[in-house]
Amino acid sequence: MLAQISPAVFDIDHVQRLVGNDKTGLHALLRELRTSNFHDLQLLRRQDQDVEALGELAHRIKGAAQIVRAQEVVYRCERLERRCNDKTLAPVDLKMDVEALLQAMLHLDRQLASHARCSNHTE
Numbered sequence: 001m002l003a004q005i006s007p008a009v010f011d012i013d014h015v016q017r018l019v020g021n022d023k024t025g026l027h028a029l030l031r032e033l034r035t036s037n038f039h040d041l042q043l044l045r046r047q048d049q050d051v052e053a054l055g056e057l058a059h060r061i062k063g064a065a066q067i068v069r070a071q072e073v074v075y076r077c078e079r080l081e082r083r084c085n086d087k088t089l090a091p092v093d094l095k096m097d098v099e100a101l102l103q104a105m106l107h108l109d110r111q112l113a114s115h116a117r118c119s120n121h122t123e
Helices: 012-018 023-046 051-068 071-085 093-120
Strands: none
Touching: 012 023, 012 051, 023 051, 023 093, 051 071, 051 093, 071 093
């Protein structure tokens, strides 16, 4: 049986071009992206009821996700930003959008980790 390959969560080719195909630079950038993603996950979990802070955090996460072309994370951030600006906000909807963003970020982390392991083995 063939292993199922999960679809790309971010554009590794684009990230490689950002570092000029430098394998050491790629590994360092992937490590930094994982660190930043982990930090943002922690903040997202703690601010799940502060609507203004959530909107600002989603905007910041979206900026980083756009750099690596992590489209699902970008989409989830945009959705959460819109929800935070909605004056008729229902708490259950906010909670669902926060959870969806958390899941997208966890999926991104798994792929960053996978690519970081691969970049270690090719040096």
